[in-house]
Structure formats: structure tokens, C-alpha cells
Amino acid sequence: MTDTIFALASAPGRAGVAVIRLSGPLAGPALDALTQRPRPAPRAAALRRFHDDSGAVIDSGLALWFPAPASFTGEDCAELQVHGGPAVIEALARALEALDLRAAGPGEFTRRAFEHGKLDLTEAEGLADLIDAETEGQRAQALAQMTGALRALYEGWRTQLISILAALEGEIDFPDEDDVPDHLSEAATEPLDALIKALAAHLDDARRGERVREGFAIALIGAPNAGKSSLLNALARREAAIVTDIPGTTRDVVEVRLVLAGFPVILADTAGLREAADRVEAEGVRRALARAEDADLRLGVSDVSRETSLDALHERLRPGDALILNKTDLAGAPDFASPEGVTAFPLSATTGEGVAALEAWLETAVRQRLSAREAPALSRARHRQGVTRALDHLTAAREALARGPELAALETHLAIRALEGLTGRVDVEDVLDAVFSQFCIGK
């Protein structure tokens, strides 16, 4: 028989109310034993006293009963909404253990919901992301995924592939020598081409969904003492990085997290780019360059009161990046050209003059690059790998068509399997373990 599990579903610590959730065949009997009263009507809250095995009252609170299959997990479930004190929760946990229930591990409730078909793997991931969401953009993306946006997309592709596969298999079973190429082109070529296009477009999204989930990376780069750390502090509105007038003060990468336009942003200050004085600084410069390379957007910072040529900095910037002409308080309005597609911002990180204009521009840039589109975005490396694998098999299927249906059918079948791995239709035990172990206890 399946274990019956319980867990604190609300956050641990003192709180107004704590929610303890039960799932499994003993949920109903445990509720009866704790309350010593008739079970509440399904999904309706009832005020009850909760007793331990000696009959002593632990607390009074709300009891809820969710009979299978109409529950979050699809099993019999119950909820105890009690006073949120650590001793209350501890005493209830001991009473539940005495009734043969066991404490749940991370993600166990959601895993049971998945196993009972209440949600697919992408929806479970969306639920985990919703719990982790700290910004509005993350919340909106996670909610869409939790309510089936990616599931619908991947299941839709799978359905189309199944009819393509049926056409190819029909061709294998009943070959019609005369018009095989025609038949195949009608039944498979065009739909395959359309799907290849759709999967490629889904992948070619500048990693938008992953950026929303993990953070949009902005790197500050420039010569030593150009004012990168001062700018980081000005944008973070706190003294996150050490600022001195000694060139080479920042040796490693310093990160701050910001929210711009409702999206998470990781702003990284890096070591100044110059011939390093020692091995530690050299490593700092190497890390600075690597960070600049990987960032979604670069802010090239220059000191216009001292620097005479920005050529070296220009080389590191790409269209869409910004050139910061810093220290206008010392130099006045600077006269430097910026590379093609790079926006220049004269400002003073110390006085704050011009910083608001940069902030407004950054906010627009992040919004433009990360805002939701009509089609849902893939949000994890797992999705990217699965869709890439499906696309590779579809491309192989398309190429194989010219040589008859057999190989094309095999490759189409493999593409279907790749999509089924994404939604969790085919059990991939290690993938399930990886997904559900990221959940908190009680979810």
C-alpha cells in the first residue's frame, strides 16, 4: 500500500497560521483520529480540536477533507490549518507519526500529483518556478507554464508527429510503387517542414525564458578606475562594491541582483581591463573578459576626464550594448563617438547626474528582450535539450524521406520520444528525480 505522507506546507517558523497537509490512504482515518468527530464535507473548512494519542488537545483549527481523486495529489488528502507555532507543529507531527504517517520528502506531493496525471512535468516545473518567483515577470511566466502553456505546445507537436508517423507507416505497410514519392510528399514533407520551422523558432528565442527564470546578465567592463564599482553601487542603490581611487580595487566579479521592468537582473562588476600587475589581478581580468563575453548586455565604462581613446573598449561592445561616459562632473560634456548600435550615456556615478536616463534605458532594453510573446518560452536547459533532440531527429527524418519511409519513420518516432521526455509521458526516472528534488518540503 502507498505510504501516507504529511508535511508542513506553509513556511517554517512562527506564523499566524500553519498548514499541514496529508496525502494517501490513511489521510481520512488520521483526520478522524485527530478530530474525534465526523469528517467535514469534502473541500469545506470545519473548525475542529486536534487530539494526540492520549486524547489531550494539541490545538484547535480548521480541518479540510479532499477525497480522491478530486485533490491536489489525486489521492485522499486532508489539511490541518492550525496556529503557526513551532510547538504546535511539532506535536501534530508526532501525533501523525503515531498514526503511521511519515514526513514527506521534497516535492513528494507534486510527484504524486504527476503520477496521478494531475499535471505533466512542464506544469510541475512551472509550479516549482511559481514558488521560487521573486519578480512579476517570473511569476507571469511560471503561472503560464504551470497552467499548461508548454504542455499544450509540446503535446500539439506530438499529436502532429503521430499523424505523420501514421502516414509513413501506412506507406511501409502498403507500398504503392507508382506514387510513393507523391504520397510521401503530401502526407509528410509539408507537415515535417512546418514542424521543423516551429521547433527551430521555439529554440531561437535568445534564451528569453531562461533569462526570465535565471536572471538577465549585465556586465560592467572598462579600464581600471573608470568608475565601474561606483556605477554598480549607484544602480544597486547601496554600497555593494568597494570603491577606492586605487586602480585594480575590484579583482573578482562582484554581483548584485536588481529588478528591472519586473524581471530579475544580475549586474556584475568586473576587474579593470589592463596589463595585470600580479597573478591574482590577471585572473580577475580573465574573469572580467569571460563575463563580458557571456553577458546579455555590456556596459562599457570609461573615464572621460582621463581616457583619450576608447578604441579598446569599443572592441568589446556589441550592438545593443551601452557606452558609459563617466565622470562628467570632472570633464564636462564629453565628445566621444560610440560604435554602431551602441548607445552612449554621459553621466557621473558619484553625483548621480545622468544615472536615471541610463536606468530608464536599461529598463526598456530588459522589457523589450524579456517580455512575454504569444508563444510560450522554454524556461530550462532541460527543455532546450529535449527540443533540440526532437529537431535533430525531425531534420534527419526530412532528409531520409527521399530514400523512402522506413528511416524517416524511425527518426519521427525518436522525435516523438524526445517530446514525450519533455512532458514526462515516458518515464525517465533520473529526470523525475532531478525535477522533484528541487521542490521544497510540503510541495
Ligand SMILES: Nc1nc2c(c(=O)[nH]1)N(C=O)[C@@H](CNc1ccc(C(=O)N[C@@H](CCC(=O)O)C(=O)O)cc1)CN2
Ligand atoms: N490551503 C491550500 N491552499 C492552496 C493549496 C493547497 O493545497 N491548500 N494549493 C496547492 O497547491 C494551491 C492551490 N492548488 C490546488 C490545486 C488543486 C486542488 C484540487 O483539489 N484539485 C482537485 C479538485 C478540483 C475542484 O474541486 O474543482 C482536482 O484537480 O481534482 C487544490 C488546490 C494554492 N493554495
